[in-house]
Amino acid sequence: MSRTAEIASEHQFSADECDSLRRALLSWYAHHKRELPWRDIGDPYAVWVSEIMLQQTQVATVIDYYHRWLERFPTVEDLARAEREDVMELWAGLGYYRRARFLHESAAVVVDEMGGEVPRTVKQLKSLKGIGPYTAGAIASIAFDEPVPVVDGNVERVLSRLRAISGDPKATANQKLYWALAGDLVDPDAPGDFNQAMMELGATICTPQSPTCMLCPVREHCIAFAEGEPTEYPATAKRTRQRPMTVGTSVVVFGTGRAERFLVVKRPPDGLLGGLWEFPTVVDEDGKASSVDAYLEQCLATAGLETSEPNDLGELVHHFSHIRMTIRAEARRLDTEEPPEGAAEFDQPVDWVSRDELERLPMSAAMRKVLALYEQA
Numbered sequence: 001m002s003r004t005a006e007i008a009s010e011h012q013f014s015a016d017e018c019d020s021l022r023r024a025l026l027s028w029y030a031h032h033k034r035e036l037p038w039r040d041i042g043d044p045y046a047v048w049v050s051e052i053m054l055q056q057t058q059v060a061t062v063i064d065y066y067h068r069w070l071e072r073f074p075t076v077e078d079l080a081r082a083e084r085e086d087v088m089e090l091w092a093g094l095g096y097y098r099r100a101r102f103l104h105e106s107a108a109v110v111v112d113e114m115g116g117e118v119p120r121t122v123k124q125l126k127s128l129k130g131i132g133p134y135t136a137g138a139i140a141s142i143a144f145d146e147p148v149p150v151v152d153g154n155v156e157r158v159l160s161r162l163r164a165i166s167g168d169p170k171a172t173a174n175q176k177l178y179w180a181l182a183g184d185l186v187d188p189d190a191p192g193d194f195n196q197a198m199m200e201l202g203a204t205i206c207t208p209q210s211p212t213c214m215l216c217p218v219r220e221h222c223i224a225f226a227e228g229e230p231t232e233y234p235a236t237a238k239r240t241r242q243r244p245m246t247v248g249t250s251v252v253v254f255g256t257g258r259a260e261r262f263l264v265v266k267r268p269p270d271g272l273l274g275g276l277w278e279f280p281t282v283v284d285e286d287g288k289a290s291s292v293d294a295y296l297e298q299c300l301a302t303a304g305l306e307t308s309e310p311n312d313l314g315e316l317v318h319h320f321s322h323i324r325m326t327i328r329a330e331a332r333r334l335d336t337e338e339p340p341e342g343a344a345e346f347d348q349p350v351d352w353v354s355r356d357e358l359e360r361l362p363m364s365a366a367m368r369k370v371l372a373l374y375e376q377a
């Protein structure tokens, strides 16, 4: 199917080129693909889980999470029935926590409204929360052989080089062009393998800084290679400017050794790091530590508790996609050996947990860094 309306003539692949590219790429993929646990499994739910985890996260990091996830929630029913807390606990450390929330919610929709069957088409898949055009295309083509394209950063780069496409790869016009080209190229008989082959080529051969063109199966079709400057494409996209944010975090403890307990607060369900636990943390509007004091006072005073003077743990920086967060960390010790009765009058759920419980609690990577600072101190 040609999508000529969206493809300027200089970028179009001829029918012969499409055939030749498909053959070369599929043959290369059959011999050189990396063995990854989600490949060739035929389980749409597992493909879905892997694709959601692989958004924004490196393959090497995902592998362990993927195994643990499928051990704990082997089917979409298991995930749909799971407690949110357990889902977040298993996701903790992968970042972009909204992915886990949406996956959990969508599993419930699949079970309650779709008879427990993962949808088979891009259109149906996109009706689920957390599944956009890329993920829908990946699941539909890999798990159900729907002849639809996928375009991720790797595919953008390969196509930019094959057709010498200049300009910002994230610009709307270029995005339309990539999707149209990928739609023309995708192999109608092996769409899942073809899409994975394109992404694999971008991940292992046609890499951003140093493509190994001499090993590339589609070199003869590549304009950027013929021009001699493959890394000129695609143009480097402007980095999203990260908004600076400063927060104050206090590690509040009582007891020592095995009796040591940490105060943790659960974040509201929506927004940044929604539903995760953290040490008491406030956004430090004016750059002074006083706001942490006020917060802790509110948190602890009604339980009749007093803390020692804060012990400065130093500063660390943590990067989210749009936020550069500076965390000013401190530690305080409660003047008691008895388990505090609580921290009443507090807006969010709070708890006192042991070191072991802390390990299992769904917390962000930023809070794990704060814990490391505390332990070093």
Ligand code: SF4
Residues within 6 Å of the ligand: 158, 161, 162, 205, 206, 207, 211, 212, 213, 214, 216, 217, 218, 219, 222, 223, 224, 225, 230
């Ligand atoms: S020839 Fe080089 S630049 Fe072109 S697609 Fe292959 S690896 Fe990428």
